[in-house]
Amino acid sequence: xxxxxxxxxxxxxxxxxxxxxxxxxxxxxxxxxxxxxxxxxxxxxxxxxxxxxxxxxxxxxxxxxxxxxxxxxxxxxxxxxxxxxxxxxxxxxxxxxxxxxxxxxxxxxxxxxxxxxxxxxxxxxxxxxxxxxxxxxxxxxxxxxxxxxxxxxxxxxxxxxxxxxxxxxxxxxxxxxxxxxxxxxxxxxxxxxxxxxxxxxxxxxxxxxxxxxxxxxxxxxxxxxxxxxxxxxxxxxxxxxxxxxxxxxxxxxxxxxxxxxxxxxxxxxxxx
DNA sequence: ATGGTGACCTGACCGC
DNA sequence: TGCGGTCAGGTCACCA
Numbered sequence: 478x479x480x481x482x483x484x485x486x487x488x489x490x491x492x493x494x495x496x497x498x499x500x501x502x503x504x505x506x507x508x509x510x511x512x513x514x515x516x517x518x519x520x521x522x523x524x525x526x527x528x529x530x531x532x533x534x535x536x537x538x539x540x541x542x543x544x545x546x547x548x549x550x551x552x553x554x555x556x557x558x559x560x561x562x563x564x565x566x567x568x569x570x571x572x573x574x575x576x577x578x579x580x581x582x583x584x585x586x587x588x589x590x591x592x593x594x595x596x597x598x599x600x601x602x603x604x605x606x607x608x609x610x611x612x613x614x615x616x617x618x619x620x621x622x623x624x625x626x627x628x629x630x631x632x633x634x635x636x637x638x639x640x641x642x643x644x645x646x647x648x649x650x651x652x653x654x655x656x657x658x659x660x661x662x663x664x665x666x667x668x669x670x671x672x673x674x675x676x677x678x679x680x681x682x683x684x685x686x687x688x689x690x691x692x693x694x695x696x697x698x699x700x701x702x703x704x705x706x707x708x709x710x711x712x713x714x715x716x717x718x719x720x721x722x723x724x725x726x727x728x729x730x731x732x733x734x735x736x737x738x739x740x741x742x743x744x745x746x747x748x749x
Numbered sequence: 750a751t752g753g754t755g756a757c758c759t760g761a762c763c764g765c
Numbered sequence: 766t767g768c769g770g771t772c773a774g775g776t777c778a779c780c781a
Contacts (some may be wrong), residue, residue: 482776487764508774510757533775550758550775566759585758587775637774645774697774714774735754737772 479548481610481643482686482704483697484533487554490681490700491528494556494579498524499539503570506565509586510549514591517544520571532606532642534589542594545602549587555580556700607641610679613643617673624664624672631667632660633734635675644679646736647692650714654677659745660738662733668749685710712741 479487499520507513523539523673530536535546535554559578562568569590570582581590593600608614613653624631629648634640636649639709644652653660656674658667667675691705708715712722717730721741733740 483774508758547775549758551772583758584760585773585775587757627751631754638776647774692774733754 478551478722479647479681479691479697480648481530481533482648482687482707483537483550483691484530484643484698485687486699486705487548487692488528488530488535489580489689491554491556494525494573494577494678495527495639496524497573497575498522499571500574501572502728503572504568505570506568506586509583510547510589511591512589514592516567518632518714519543519592525573531603532638533645536593536597538735542592543597545589545591545593545600546581547589549583549589551585552581552583552588554700555698555702569712587706590695600701605639607637607639610643610683615676615680617669617676620672620676621667621669624667627664630660630733630734631658631662631664631675632738634664635679636734636736641679643683646738647711647714648686649678649684651682651712651740653745654713654741655682657745660733660740677684713741715739 502518502520504513504517505582519541520539521540525537525539525735527538528535534545536550538546557578557580557603559576561571563580566584567580567582571579573579606618615617615707626633627719632653634650635644652675655678686692686707689705689707690699692706694705710743713728719728720726721728721744724743726743728741
């Protein structure tokens with residue numbers, strides 16, 4: 478499910494929990510990508526002071542330290558009233574003051590819910606990540622420099638979290654379409670002009686998707702349980718064998734790095 | 750170092 | 766209605 482815009486949508490929607498105290502922690506199923514440690518129970522009695530996002534990770538600050546949440550492929554964080562019965566796959570419940578309940582829901586259990594303590598910046602999950610796409614540290618020159626030695630397809634390159642964080646399968650496909658670049662182009666063949674175009678497009682598309690509350694294909698819901706609306710303007714993702722919205726030719730499907738990759742052979746031609 | 754593949758897990762959907 | 770196959774928004778360990 479969630480790429481950067483969906484995670485940011487979740488973060489913005491959780492602002493009402495700031496300042497609230499965790500009354501109790503209920504771990505209903507600890508089997509996530511990494512086991513949920515009993516340390517998480519330390520959250521009881523702590524106030525939620527701040528929520529940051531780094532890539533697709535959400536970082537929650539409390540008085541005694543930080544905990545991290547990753548939504549994996551199918552995860553969501555939802556604010557419910559405490560009286561509501563937990564749903565299937567609601568794995569972790571944080572009962573808050575004022576009768577609310579913050580619920581981590583994740584059918585496929587690829588997500589993470591980890592206690593970090595004081596070591597936020599230095600955690601191995603966070604130290605090797607590339608720049609934030611919407612920050613000043615992400616530049617065309619950065620893309621150009623890293624791509625010089627890489628033969629992998631440009632689609633895999635922009636989805637690599639060491640290159641730039643937060644670009645998943647949907648937004649990678651859309652970025653390459655708007656940039657007019659074939660998804661299989663070897664990364665080292667990108668020109669500085671290509672990199673400038675990719676840089677601008679990534680920022681524009683992620684920004685637009687955040688404004689529309691993210692993309693809902695099957696099951697993404699924000700913290701209030703509502704879907705996003707960016708899917709209404711997808712140009713290629715999920716549209717294989719349909720016609721290109723620009724040129725009218727048929728869109729094609731490839732598998733790149735094990736991920737389905739739709740593109741327009743006319744708008745994104747193979748280069749000579 | 751780099752790149753390709755499988756693994757993790759459940760649910761939805763399709764064709765028979 | 767049921768069954769088996771396939772696919773899904775992410776990430777990492779493993780191998781060549």
